[in-house]
Amino acid sequence: MGDSDGVLDVRMPRLSESMSEGTIVRWLHASGAAVERGDELAEIETDKATVSFEADAGGVLEILAEEGATLPVGAVIARVGGSPAADAGPPVAAGPVADPPPAASTAAPSAPASPVSVDPPAAATAPARRANRVPTSPLARRRAKELGVDLAGVRGTGPGGRIVRADIEAAAAATAAPASALNGSAPAGGSVPDLRGRVTLVELSRARRLTADRMAESAATVPSFPLTAEVDMTRALELRSGIADLGDVTAVPTVTDLVVAASGRALWEHPRVNASYREGTVAMFERVNIGVAVDTPEALLVPTVTDADRRSLTSIAVRTRELAELARSGRIGPADLEGATFTVSNLGMFGVTVFEAVINPPQAAILAVGALRRLPREIDGEVQVRPVLTLTLTSDHRVLDGAESARFLRRLVELLERPLALLLDHPTTSEERA
Numbered sequence: 001m002g003d004s005d006g007v008l009d010v011r012m013p014r015l016s017e018s019m020s021e022g023t024i025v026r027w028l029h030a031s032g033a034a035v036e037r038g039d040e041l042a043e044i045e046t047d048k049a050t051v052s053f054e055a056d057a058g059g060v061l062e063i064l065a066e067e068g069a070t071l072p073v074g075a076v077i078a079r080v081g082g083s084p085a086a087d088a089g090p091p092v093a094a095g096p097v098a099d100p101p102p103a104a105s106t107a108a109p110s111a112p113a114s115p116v117s118v119d120p121p122a123a124a125t126a127p128a129r130r131a132n133r134v135p136t137s138p139l140a141r142r143r144a145k146e147l148g149v150d151l152a153g154v155r156g157t158g159p160g161g162r163i164v165r166a167d168i169e170a171a172a173a174a175t176a177a178p179a180s181a182l183n184g185s186a187p188a189g190g191s192v193p194d195l196r197g198r199v200t201l202v203e204l205s206r207a208r209r210l211t212a213d214r215m216a217e218s219a220a221t222v223p224s225f226p227l228t229a230e231v232d233m234t235r236a237l238e239l240r241s242g243i244a245d246l247g248d249v250t251a252v253p254t255v256t257d258l259v260v261a262a263s264g265r266a267l268w269e270h271p272r273v274n275a276s277y278r279e280g281t282v283a284m285f286e287r288v289n290i291g292v293a294v295d296t297p298e299a300l301l302v303p304t305v306t307d308a309d310r311r312s313l314t315s316i317a318v319r320t321r322e323l324a325e326l327a328r329s330g331r332i333g334p335a336d337l338e339g340a341t342f343t344v345s346n347l348g349m350f351g352v353t354v355f356e357a358v359i360n361p362p363q364a365a366i367l368a369v370g371a372l373r374r375l376p377r378e379i380d381g382e383v384q385v386r387p388v389l390t391l392t393l394t395s396d397h398r399v400l401d402g403a404e405s406a407r408f409l410r411r412l413v414e415l416l417e418r419p420l421a422l423l424l425d426h427p428t429t430s431e432e433r434a
Contacts, residue, residue, distance in 0.1 A: 007081030010041065013053050014073045016334035019046045023070045023206055024077060025142055028052070031063040035080060042077075045139070047210045049301070049332050055080055068142050070206075136163040137330055139205050139298050146203075147172040162330075164297040169202065207299035215358045223397040226356045229409050233258075233372060233387040236419045243314065250321060251314040255389065256292065256346045259369055261316045261422040262415035264288050264308030267342055270408040274341045276362040277398040283362075291340030291360070292320055294327045301327045302360070304340045313422040348372060354390050364399040367412075368392040389416070 012022050023045040029035055040052040041061070055061075057080055065077040136144075136151055140163045144151055147168060154171045156163035204212065218224075236258050244252045253261070267274040267288045275284045288309035291302040303323035305316060326332035342364075345357045348371035357368040370390040377386045391412065395405040415421065 007079050008057050008059070009076045010055070010078040010080055012071045012073050012075045012077055013044065015044060015046045015051055015053065016338060019073060019334075021070055021072045022046050023142070024065055024067050025050055025139070026067055027063055029061050031061060033061050035059065035061050045142075045206050046334060047206060049207075049334055049337060050137075050139075050330065051333050057081075068145060135161060137165065137298060140165045140168050143168045143203075149175075158297050162297075165205070166297070169200075173200070205299055207301070211300060214361060218359050218361050222359050222361065224359055224394050225397055225402065225405075226392050226394045227402070227405050227409055228354065228390060228392045229413050231389040231391060231413050231416045232377065233389050233416065236416050237387055239313075239419050239423075248314075251317050253313050253317040254320075255348065255372060256344065256369065257313065257317040257320055258416060258419065258422070259346070259367065259389075259391070259412075260290050260292060260305060260308055260320065260344055261311070261313045262412050262419070263290055263342065263344060263367060264305075264311065264316075265415055265421065266408055266412045268309035269411060270404070272400060272404055273365050273395075273408045275364045275399055276341070277364065277396055278362070282364075282399050285341045287339075287341070289339045289341050291343040291363075292323065293343065293345040294324050296328050296330075298330070301332065301337065302340060302343060303327055303332060303336050304338065306339065312424060313419075343367070344369060348389075354392060356392050357394055359394055359396055364396045365405070365408075366394050368394070 015022065025043040025045050027042045028040050035041065035055050036058040037055055039055045039058075041055050043050055043052050059081040062079040063077075064079065065071060065075075069077075071077060135156065137158065141151070143149075143165045144154070149168050149171050151163060154163050154167050155161075157167055158164040233255075240253055240258070267290075271284050272282070274288055275282050277283075287307055289304050289306045290308040291304050294301050294303060303320075303326070305311070305319055305323070308316060311319070323332070323336060326336065340360075340363065343357070343360050343366045345366060346369035347355055348369055351371055353370045353373060355368050355370065357366045359366050368391070370392070372387050372389055374385050375388045376383050377388070378384075379386070391409065393405055393409050393412075
């Protein structure tokens with residue numbers, strides 16, 4: 001916040017390492033409302049998640065940027081200063097404030113109007129509206145405002161009846177279809193006529209746009225290669241059953257947990273995989289932090305299990321459950337999405353047996369996990385049916401060559417096929433490894 005004549009500028013905060021701009025999802029106070037230092041002012045959608053940020057000082061809030069506006073880090077989005085007594089009169093200025101952010105438009109004639117989104121919210125009605133609000137994701141609220149959808153008439157299909165963006169778009173399409181049929185005009189809400197039939201243009205969320213940009217960057221700039229190996233998961237599943245028999249369901253590892261735990265140990269033993277390419281050099285990281293891809297209603301998120309090499313299998317199981325719950329409920333913060341040095345992506349629950357994941361820059365590798373299959377294998381001269389897991393490691397050839405990646409993958413297979421070591425916290429330190 002910058003100070004000018006007792007009035008502080010509220011600027012778009014940097015809420016994650018990679019954040020360059022943010023979208024104002026929702027103001028938590030009306031313009032003209034009195035706020036105190038530490039009060040949450042707004043929900044901001046970053047490149048990682050949607051989070052709230054707090055006021056650095058108390059005073060009267062003057063909102064300069066509308067909900068839905070996307071602005072660069074450091075841009076002035078509001079001002080705080082004065083006191084309610086000093087600012088007696090209309091809580092919202094009738095005219096525009098000098099130099100408003102260019103991305104925040106005050107008129108949107110092309111968007112369908114709704115009783116909720118046309119009039120600026122009055123300070124007196126804000127508490128009542130918040131008390132009666134239907135559980136709604138931030139992206140869904142923004143999309144409802146864009147399409148003129150009344151949230152009160154939308155049935156949520158997300159966890160716990162939460163309204164997600166798909167619900168908003170379905171409600172908008174259901175409203176637009178009868179009107180289009182009556183007047184014969186092209187469908188509203190971003191749809192255009194096409195010889196292929198109705199085409200609906202769906203706006204990507206910031207998280208999905210960032211994912212698309214990063215994957216395109218990876219495909220264009222990273223010379224990657226895949227290696228695939230199979231794992232006999234007999235002992236790993238027996239270990240899992242033994243842990244389940246102890247009765248603590250929160251500590252029972254999933255297949256993903258087993259893979260994350262084994263990956264942590266293998267990365268500690270093969271530090272070059274736990275690295276990144278930087279302008280002709282290889283940056284090797286001291287900590288082993290593994291990102292675990294989680295499918296959510298809004299986007300694919302990758303929470304980070306920090307120090308995965310030092311955690312026991314049961315500790316990893318507890319932590320991944322916590323992170324997945326935070327991600328799917330929309331409560332995860334940027335800190336839980338930062339700092340990964342390696343990523344594990346599991347599509348086995350969808351029946352996918354083998355796939356090649358795209359490296360998430362700047363990491364040097366990513367592991368794709370397929371479905372468990374019961375396949376015949378020769379064991380001590382006999383054919384037996386065994387649970388088999390397929391792992392595909394995709395590596396950055398600027399950091400790793402084929403032999404280095406193969407040695408890492410072989411060690412990963414060994415740890416999963418002999419998994420008792422995963423129950424123990426890692427006893428060694430990074431200094432001893434060096």
